[in-house]
Amino acid sequence: MKNRLKVLRAERDWTQARLAAELDVSRQTVNAIEKGKFDPSLPLAFKAARLFGMAIEDIFQDEEGP
C-alpha cells in the first residue's frame, strides 16, 4: 500500500518522532509505514487522516488498484 505520510510530514516540517507522538505509536512504526513495509490498521489510518484533515484515500492508496 502506497501512502503520502512522508510528504505530508515534510510539508509540516515534522520529524518522524513528532508524527509518531501525534499518532501515539513508535518512531519505528512511522518509518515502516512511510517505507511501505507495514500497513497500518484501519483505526490508525483514520487517526492519520484526522490528524492531517484529509480523507483516508487521499493519504493511503492501494497499489494493486481496480
Add this chain to the structure above:
Amino acid sequence: MNTSKTDTGGWQARQRKNTVRLRYWTSAWVLSLAFAAFGPKLLWDFNTGLTILGVVINLAVGFGMIVANKQYVQGLDEMHRKIFLDAGALSLGIGLVCGLGYELLEDIKLIAFQPEISHLIILMCLTFLAGLIMGHRKYQ
C-alpha cells in the same frame, strides 16, 4: 482538539513504564523460583509447610509476571505487537514440534539420556529472540 503528545511522550512513557514493571515481575519470579528450588535443601531441610509456601509464592509471583507481560503486549503499538505475535508463534511452533520430537528420541531409544525441560525452554527462548530480531529487521 489538541492531539499533541510530543511533550508527554505518550507511547514512549507508557512503554517504559510497562517494560520496567515487567522487568520487576520477571526478576521476582526468577528469585521466587530459585527460592522454591533451592530453599528446601539449603534453607529449611525439606520442611513440608515451608516447601509448599515456596511453591505457592512462586506460582503467585508467576501469575503476576503473566499479567505484567499481558499489559506489556497490550501497551505495544500495532507493529511491535505483530512482531511480538509472530515471534511467539514461531517459538510456540518450534517448541511444540522439537519438544515432542526430542521426547520421542528417548522413547524410541535413539538417545540414552532423559530429555530435560530446560533444553526446551532454552530452545523456545532462543527461537523467540531470533523471531524478534527477524521481525525488527523486516520492518526496518
